[in-house]
Amino acid sequence: MADIDAVVAGAGIWGCVVARRLAEKGRKVLLIDKRSFIGGNVRCEIDDETNIEIHLYGSHIFHTKIPKVWEFANRFTSFNSYHHKVLAAYKGKMYFLPIGLALINKFFSREMGPQEAEEFMKDTGNQQALFDAFFRGYTSKQWGRAPEEIDSSIISRLPVRRNWNIDYFSDPWQGIPLEGYNEFFRRIVDHPLIMLKLDTSLVLEAGLFKAGGEILPRVPIYSSAPIDALFANKFGALPWRSLRFEQEKLPVRDWQGTSVVNYTEGDIPYTRIHEFKHYHPEDERAFNCPKTIIMREYPKSWQMGDEPYYPIDDASSRELVALYRKEKEKYPLLHIGGRLGAYKYFDMDRSIEAALDLDIE
Ligand code: UDP
Numbered sequence: 001m002a003d004i005d006a007v008v009a010g011a012g013i014w015g016c017v018v019a020r021r022l023a024e025k026g027r028k029v030l031l032i033d034k035r036s037f038i039g040g041n042v043r044c045e046i047d048d049e050t051n052i053e054i055h056l057y058g059s060h061i062f063h064t065k066i067p068k069v070w071e072f073a074n075r076f077t078s079f080n081s082y083h084h085k086v087l088a089a090y091k092g093k094m095y096f097l098p099i100g101l102a103l104i105n106k107f108f109s110r111e112m113g114p115q116e117a118e119e120f121m122k123d124t125g126n127q128q129a130l131f132d133a134f135f136r137g138y139t140s141k142q143w144g145r146a147p148e149e150i151d152s153s154i155i156s157r158l159p160v161r162r163n164w165n166i167d168y169f170s171d172p173w174q175g176i177p178l179e180g181y182n183e184f185f186r187r188i189v190d191h192p193l194i195m196l197k198l199d200t201s202l203v204l205e206a207g208l209f210k211a212g213g214e215i216l217p218r219v220p221i222y223s224s225a226p227i228d229a230l231f232a233n234k235f236g237a238l239p240w241r242s243l244r245f246e247q248e249k250l251p252v253r254d255w256q257g258t259s260v261v262n263y264t265e266g267d268i269p270y271t272r273i274h275e276f277k278h279y280h281p282e283d284e285r286a287f288n289c290p291k292t293i294i295m296r297e298y299p300k301s302w303q304m305g306d307e308p309y310y311p312i313d314d315a316s317s318r319e320l321v322a323l324y325r326k327e328k329e330k331y332p333l334l335h336i337g338g339r340l341g342a343y344k345y346f347d348m349d350r351s352i353e354a355a356l357d358l359d360i361e
Pocket of ligand 1 (some may be wrong): 136156
């Protein structure tokens, strides 16, 4: 431990990329994670019987428009040509998200082109009808509160289009790692200067950073541990929204015909159903297997000990985050990032971008 040059706590996307950058600068890095695996919530599992790659913490689709991120990711994996499409099930009918001509025309039983739809959607009654069908129920379930109480940046993650494009993301580069996400992460941290220690947390005790019971040397620490937990929740715990998943193996080749279906009605308890084989159409064994694996996603309120998924961005959490960030300033060797450290909901590419942009010592 004495001869390390840096510690990276948290082997999710941000941490793995930071560790790799440090190693490529010649630093000897100790990379720790409190879990028994790397990859954070992008962790997958291959089902032996079907060869289906199960995204244990919900679907993760790699998509970006940032050239340096795409370049970095492609150093460690090739991607298949999967382009994400999401269907919405509402009152027994299926619609292509996001809001675009396919959805609008089907919902209102019309055959409008772009100009006509533009005019039609200026009507606030039409806007409201779409909002109530596709956002109100889903958002209330997802966040446990009415959409009016949610920061508008969350809903505006979903594009609104006046064309027939049914790609969920507008990014030019999309795909799933051909050999899977676990292999992608394994390769990122596969460097002779990266020493990986799992089941090990970063702990701050009496002003000293420790890992695995040992006091860390005075070297830069890059942490994506939850910022409140790192400081023993001294100002209180930050609120999160959590999720619960129910997995099922079914004796059919294809259950829903696509990777994700959102259930936008408020009284259906889950928000979406994932069917993972659709992420790897090139994998003949998994794709043509007479069985399939689906996963229902249920949002839930977060309690201490639950998996944190979505930061809840409101006035009181912003105030708490500011207090923790101020506390962090007392530790000049400490750098924080990642979803849990920054208390920000990052897409995977934004986490890589942040790690690539970080000034490393
Ligand atoms: N959303 C919705 N209906 C949908 C899909 C999304 O109301 O069918 C809202 C919901 O509030 C969600 C936000 O849009 O939290 C962002 O959706 P996105 O698909 O980006 O969520 P993620 O996949 O990141 O959980």
